[in-house]
Amino acid sequence: MIQVEKLSFGFPTKDLYKDVSFTLEAGQHCALIGSNGSGKSTLVDMLINTDQYLYDGKIMKDESCRIGYASQFSVRDKAQERTVYEYLSEKFLENQQRIAAVCDKMADVSNDMEAALETYQTLMDIHEAMDGDHYDSNIRKQLNVAGMGDLEKMKLYQISGGEYKLLQIMREMLLAPNLLILDEPDVFLDFGNLNSLCQMMNGYKGTILVVTHNRYLLNHCFNKILHLENGDVQEYDGSYTQYRCSLLKEKLKLKLQNLEEQDEIARTQEMVDILRKRATEKVNPVIGQSVNAKQSQLDRLIARQIKAPFIEMREPEIALPAVLPEGEKTILSLTDYKVIFDKSLLENVNFQLLAGEKAAIVGANGTGKTTLINDILENNHPSIHIDEDTRYICLSQLQGVNIDEAKTVYEVMQDAGFDTRESIKACLKKYCLAEDLIDQKAGQLSGGEQNLLQIAIIAASDAELLILDEPTSHLDIYAQIALERAIAEYRGTVLMVSHDFYLVANCADYVLLVEDNTIRRMQTRKFRKMVYDRYFDQKYLETDKKKQELEADITRAFKRNDFAAVERLCRQLEETSPAQL
Structure with missing residues (x-):
């Protein structure tokens, strides 16, 4: 459906991606995850509006790819007097009207018949792709799947923001795009609407790419993970739980390899230091050559040493104001x-x-x-x-x-009482926000x-x-x-x-x-x-809590270099599978 090869892109103040490659195949339900500010929404927009960006690399889309999109920010439709059913059926009726208008043109022999036939075929292809003959029953079916069947005749202004957000997603699904892209569709949804969203996504037959941080959706809705971090993408075919286990096991493997390399680097450095000392005590060309050879070996070891694991925990250091409780006040x-x-x-x-x-x-x-x-x-x-x-x-x-989105981050934090650029930069770092954000507009x-x-x-x-x-x-x-x-x-x-x-x-x-x-x-x-x-399901919530506890234990074990404990806990995490819907 989509193939990205060696994609590099950034803004003047920040590089977002460097030589990123991944594929999205037909029928996959893929989650795009990553830290705040890693560029997930920008990547989504690049996939949708590719021609509007200047970038290095390739973004290739299948010729048949039709993209549907629902943004993370739910904006009320201006024509709020429409009913829910009218809102969902609007695109189908518009296409029918276009088809009827083309048919009228073709009835007039004075018109360009070839162009009219081409337009007619295009509109009929769209009509067939979104199952236009059965749109009425499909709308009612989708409303019932989402538990919203009783909203059909209600005006848009009468429904809640969460319900409206579900309707936006439902409308895109009904149009049956080859690829449906959702940017944080779960934000602000109550428990009932979150369950409805989960069922709608699992019932969708097409390809889905979803930006989300929601643990419930991650554990129930996806068979592929794209993890965007530090300008790179980790691609994994499997569930989120399987990905987390794989990532932690890879981290353990790299840590152990890194420790072995550090030992070899330390031994080589010690030998270089000994040879240098001898060279200062005795003039001997052979010792000098040995120093140079060992130094070259040390440089090679340092250059090719195992990189840090792909993802280290980027957890903000949040400490809320220190205040004293005031009794029964x-x-x-x-x-x-x-x-x-x-x-x-x-x-x-x-x-x-x-x-x-x-x-x-x-x-x-x-x-x-x-x-x-x-x-x-x-x-x-x-x-x-x-x-x-x-x-x-x-x-x-x-x-x-x-x-104030018109102000820079520096100005916003100045207004909040921070007095120097250094203190603001230190605060940004503490909250896992890039220091170079300081001069960006808050918006x-x-x-x-x-x-x-x-x-x-x-x-x-x-x-x-x-x-x-x-x-x-x-x-x-x-x-x-x-x-x-x-x-x-x-x-x-x-x-x-x-x-x-x-x-x-x-x-x-x-x-x-x-x-x-x-x-x-x-x-x-x-x-x-x-x-x-x-x-x-109570079992799911208990299982998920257990997984969180195990991951926290694994993090602590990594910090104290207790790799035997890490290996044991990773096995336990792998055995802890999420409950299914």
Whole structure:
């Protein structure tokens, strides 16, 4: 379907790829993974809009390749009065109208018949490729597969953002492209919609390339992995779990080879030092020649030594503000809160957040969570009270809300209190952000890089209350884990909105569940059980948690050079397979 050979490309401030090669074959379901800012979205755009880029190497697409694409940022359609069915059927009806118009032209003998026939054949090929004769039944079938059959007659403005995002993907699938490219399709989806997305992807017969950091999708939807890191691509035919095991075993092999090489380099260096010492003590041409020969041997050993393993963990060092808990002090309270949003109602909301507590607001897409968070931040609603002595800060899920995208990263961080370029560069490095980003416009950063920048600013503040709206969105897996640990260790107060099961289950003292137009408090333990029962297989979640623990143990074993433990743990990880749908 697509073949990339020795692709090199970059921007004036950053090289993205150097001699990258990979293939994507018909029928494969491929995940494109990599650290924040590694260039995944740019690579996707290059595959779609190849002619718009100047690059070295080759990007070859099959002549029959028709690409469908859904971006990571869900943008509301302007014609919101249309129904869901009208939105999904629009392209089919447009093509039918074009076919009818061409037929009318062909009925007029004065028109160019050859050109009209050529246009007619092209439109009929498209009609056949997307099964235009059965579009009506196909739309209803897809809606039912996604659990959205009851939305058919609803207006677009009446559905949630998560549902709209699924519809965008569904519309591309219905057009039956040879290659469907999805850029972070899971971001902001609730548990139910994530399950629907998983089923839609697994049921799709064509080729799929998906940029994602979502562990659930990675474990359930793909038979090929492309891992983009440090300007290179690692290509693997198999599941994500198999890839992780393969990568860790290769890392172990390279570590052992590297140790052997380092021993040989050390022995050769010692011999060079001895011969040099002798040469200074006695003038002897033979010793001089021996020094030169050994030095040449040492140079060759150093030049050809095994490179560092392909991927080392790039985990940000996140340490949230150091604050002291204030006993039973009430930080935030809502009393009989009520709001109307998107023609829905949230009412009778009452809760208190005490100093040091961590609460997660959880609910389906479109139930008013972000509306509630915005009202809390504005702090002028009669039902909302924030302690006047409490310093608070917010992380927003929306691009450009907390960060002025027209400013450079340097200017953004200056505004946040960083006083020197050196301190900003040190901070960027700590958060696994390239130092050369300092002079880039904030709007040029990826979604994950912008989130890391927000987190860095929060960490540098003295906030006692963190209000976090989907804080793990767009973050790569290692950054997600680092943030989860930082929130768990933070001694201040946290109110967060999240669909990230692990973040909620591992960090929240309790859950504020949005359900039936109100909010009720729930113990985290009961929340976990509810998620098991409603959405996921309990065995899968337990297995995935075990895999995370094993990978963390392997990382620690690598750090202490306990390679016997690494080998044993890798075997255990390989034996731990994810539950299937």
